[in-house]
Amino acid sequence: MHVLHVASEVYPYSRSGGLGDVLGALPAEQARLGAEVTVLSPWYAALAGTPQEVWRGDMPGVGPARVGELRAGGVRFVFLGLPAFDRPGLYHPDDVERFCTFGRAARPVLEALDLRPDVLHGHDWQAGLVVAHAHLAGWRTAFTIHNLQYQGRWNLPEARAWTGLPEWAFSSEGIEFHGDLNLMKAGLTFADAVTTVSPTYAQEITTPEYGEGLDGLLVRLTLEGRLSGILNGLDQDRWNPATDPDIVPFRDPAGKAPNGERLRAEFGLDAAPILGVVSRLADQKGMDLLLMALPELVREWNVVLLGGGDPLLTAALTGWDHHPRVAFVSGMNEPLAHRIYAGADAFAMPSRFEPCGLSQMIALRYGTLPIVRATGGLVDTVPGDVGFLFGDATPQALTAACAEACRVLEDRADWEARMTRGMELDFGWESPARHYLELYGGLSAGRPAAPR
Incomplete structure (x- = not known):
């Protein structure tokens, strides 16, 4: 054919x-x-x-x-x-x-x-x-x-x-x-x-x-x-934590920790868990919801965000860059994206709609648990026993899902079991x-x- x-x-x-x-x-x-x-x-x-x-x-x-x-x-x-x-x-x-x-x-x-x-x-x-x-x-x-x-x-x-x-x-x-x-x-x-x-x-x-x-x-x-x-x-050769030249390579949850340490050192973050975001800055991606949720999120999380797009969202997020638990990098930087996927504990995608999405697949492959809105391809790729799904496109629903993830993170065995299940998922072509x-x-x- x-x-x-x-x-x-x-x-x-x-x-x-x-x-x-x-x-x-x-x-x-x-x-x-x-x-x-x-x-x-x-x-x-x-x-x-x-x-x-x-x-x-x-x-x-x-x-x-x-x-x-x-x-x-x-x-x-x-x-x-x-x-x-x-x-x-x-x-x-x-x-x-x-x-x-x-x-x-x-x-x-x-x-x-x-x-x-x-x-x-x-x-x-x-x-x-x-x-x-x-x-x-x-x-x-x-x-x-x-x-x-x-x-x-x-x-x-x-x-x-x-x-x-x-x-x-x-x-x-x-x-x-x-x-x-x-x-x-x-x-x-x-x-x-x-x-x-x-x-x-x-x-x-x-x-x-x-x-x-x-x-x-x-x-x-x-x-x-x-x-x-x-x-x-997902291109599983390009996005492979075992061979990725931009990170400290790892094959299982036990090998992920050095990437978190590097990300903390890179942005001067404290010991709180890291919530990663790599996204276009657009209403479709729910970045305005994330922005509104930030005052609550930083109580429990460091937030590392990489993205470009809407100038108003860019300006608003730049205003948060002084906060000790927020690191925002404007634009797209693929090596940094790899470091965020590998170093973050969880990954946020509060999309209003999502035809498929690749970021959540990459996050799962890198042992970073997705916190996503239950829509489109996010429903089809994030199992409930691995990531955290929420229904309403509101900052409150996003905050509640992040709080749930934080509670689960306190049980390290449960968290690492979720990481293992996520890393074993096959998203090949x-x-x-x-x-x-x-x-x-x-x-x-x-x-x-x-x-x-």
Whole structure:
């Protein structure tokens, strides 16, 4: 089977978060299982790699284009270079237009390269238009929602000409959404199968609370048997406490202590337990809840927080940096993230919603017990006899869960038994990769090209 993944980023060549991590791991695992796997992504000016140019030409309605290739881990990486992506960084305010250009150019370029996969698998809204054009050409398609909150919307009268889609597509049964073009909806509407990155999130997004206005369509997809949840995996070679070069390596709870000592020394912390946080600073991640809970948390915990994002949250957390039990580092720093995962006693994720989440899987692998809100992938990955789950998205509920963790921590045998169970959990990519291959095998190319 030849699988073509399409995404806006892929680790280690381009990455801003979890999407890039998934595209760095899932294709390689599918290749290991015997599939022929290609990944298509933009050729950014700041791409961390030097593709070999294999094609150059002019695309009608798009302009000059070029294609470069790299091969790694049994995967063929194809990078599509367009003028819209010849600038620093990955994402910009005009991304809807940029990824419409990418979406229009993708299939003709693939055909010019004689690349016709058995299944085209698009990821998140940036690939929605690629999925639409592939489906119209009769290709079998799958589409994965990594975060439904981000949908690629733009005023439809202006954006209509960007897409290259037939006129009938611009309806409420197509890609129109409250007067806007919606590229997430394009992927949902045209894909033969739609997945989310955890089973619980697949259920949650069919409700008004989590559906971001698309819950009606998602209910229909569920009834048609086209929506399911496949839990993300974790790159267990990259996140391995026994071989991690950024920490004091360890294989069991008894070997974890030196990392806690190093983290205390690094930030001048006292003997209280350490609560770690590595997160985007965003309302989705519940960082405002953590901020409001801090006055209570520091009574029992040292809090070490690494993250960047919302400038108001950044400023508010910076104001806590003088506190002897709070260490806040703004931005992202991967070696420090590894030290926090390894050195903290517990790890907080008070997310309002969480499609899957990788941080809690990493924390479990490093013997750091997660304290998480019971939502999305957090429900699917944190067992109740290992971590601590709470229901309400409030600072009070977070504080109560942290207090419970502190009480359990007093029983060292119980705590270390939880650590052992967490470190033994298998979050590898083999099972998700097999699930996706089974999904592809069941797809039919017979669905009508036009939504009815």
